[in-house]
Amino acid sequence: MTAKLIDGNALAAQVRAEVSGRTAALKAKGVQPHLAIILVGDDPASQVYTKHKAADSEQTGLKATLERFPASMPEADLLARIRALNEDPSVHGILVQLPIPRHMDTHKVIEAIAPAKDVDGFHVASAGALMVGQPGFWPCTPFGCLKMLDSIGYELKGKHAVVIGRSNIVGKPMAMMLLGRDATVTICHSRTKDLGAITRQADVIVAAVGKRNVLTADMVKPGAVVIDVGMNRNDEGKLCGDVDFAGVKEVAGWITPVPGGVGPMTRAMLLVNTITAAERAAG
Numbered sequence: 001m002t003a004k005l006i007d008g009n010a011l012a013a014q015v016r017a018e019v020s021g022r023t024a025a026l027k028a029k030g031v032q033p034h035l036a037i038i039l040v041g042d043d044p045a046s047q048v049y050t051k052h053k054a055a056d057s058e059q060t061g062l063k064a065t066l067e068r069f070p071a072s073m074p075e076a077d078l079l080a081r082i083r084a085l086n087e088d089p090s091v092h093g094i095l096v097q098l099p100i101p102r103h104m105d106t107h108k109v110i111e112a113i114a115p116a117k118d119v120d121g122f123h124v125a126s127a128g129a130l131m132v133g134q135p136g137f138w139p140c141t142p143f144g145c146l147k148m149l150d151s152i153g154y155e156l157k158g159k160h161a162v163v164i165g166r167s168n169i170v171g172k173p174m175a176m177m178l179l180g181r182d183a184t185v186t187i188c189h190s191r192t193k194d195l196g197a198i199t200r201q202a203d204v205i206v207a208a209v210g211k212r213n214v215l216t217a218d219m220v221k222p223g224a225v226v227i228d229v230g231m232n233r234n235d236e237g238k239l240c241g242d243v244d245f246a247g248v249k250e251v252a253g254w255i256t257p258v259p260g261g262v263g264p265m266t267r268a269m270l271l272v273n274t275i276t277a278a279e280r281a282a283g
């Protein structure tokens with residue numbers, strides 16, 4: 001193996017320690033930072049994720065309230081609950097776990113969250129703020145990827161960063177963050193012709209497609225930094241990313257593993273956004 005590993009678990013622990021410090025400082029001023037997590041339905045994966053998020057919060061001194069509702073909940077009731085949380089000054093962050101049941105309009109539900117409490121960074125106001133460089137909340141996954149690059153002291157200015165994937169929650173915001181650091185950014189996607197010809201020019205590659213082996217060793221310039229956002233299962237049911245880790249680690253300069261890479265950082269950045277929301281509310 002030539003590539004060095006960027007350890008998401010270790011970095012997330014550091015981030016949580018920083019959040020704990022900020023939480024303690026706010027508590028000393030009489031403010032209890034509080035994240036409201038809404039889970040609609042009984043998807044097993046979502047139940048596990050939301051429990052993890054609540055446990056992470058409690059570990060860093062943040063209060064987390066997990067509210068569970070049946071899949072049959074009318075959309076109007078969910079919107080009303082979100083509006084009540086918007087008005088509640090003791091709540092600083094609101095997260096609606098996705099996916100939500102199909103009879104609900106995800107866009108409408110996200111837009112109901114007050115932008116000042118949008119700790120997922122999914123609201124159009126958050127996306128707009130990122131695009132124009134105004135304070136807001138950055139989506140946790142690309143924010144975590146940027147932190148991972150910072151953790152190795154990587155200078156993005158003038159580098160060619162290639163993002164594979166154009167989702168609203170990872171690819172597009174990731175590209176904006178890299179652009180904000182003066183990288184030259186290329187966004188690739190399912191209709192891109194000759195992906196390898198583009199990725200071979202990259203100094204940094206962020207793979208965020210949701211498909212195994214999207215990036216293989218022959219597509220990577222020696223020494224490049226490879227960030228793997230993928231969360232897939234292989235034929236044995238084991239968690240794996242979008243990157244052919246075994247092959248690419250022989251070529252890349254740095255690489256993130258799955259599990260133990262971007263996933264833990266996504267969870268850590270939610271805590272950062274929540275304490276930031278509470279600090280802003282406290283003035």
Ligand SMILES: Nc1nc(=O)c2c([nH]1)NC[C@@H]1CN(c3ccc(C(=O)N[C@@H](CCC(=O)O)C(=O)O)cc3)C=[N+]21
Nearest residue numbers: 095096097098099120258259260261262263264266267
């Ligand atoms: N409103 C909303 N916000 C989200 O941020 C959100 C969501 N809905 N819905 C689902 C996805 C998925 N997601 C993950 C975060 C961390 C890990 C994570 O920590 N993964 C571990 C492994 C966990 C395992 O073993 O299954 C790792 O990569 O090491 C996974 C998945 C956040 N999501």
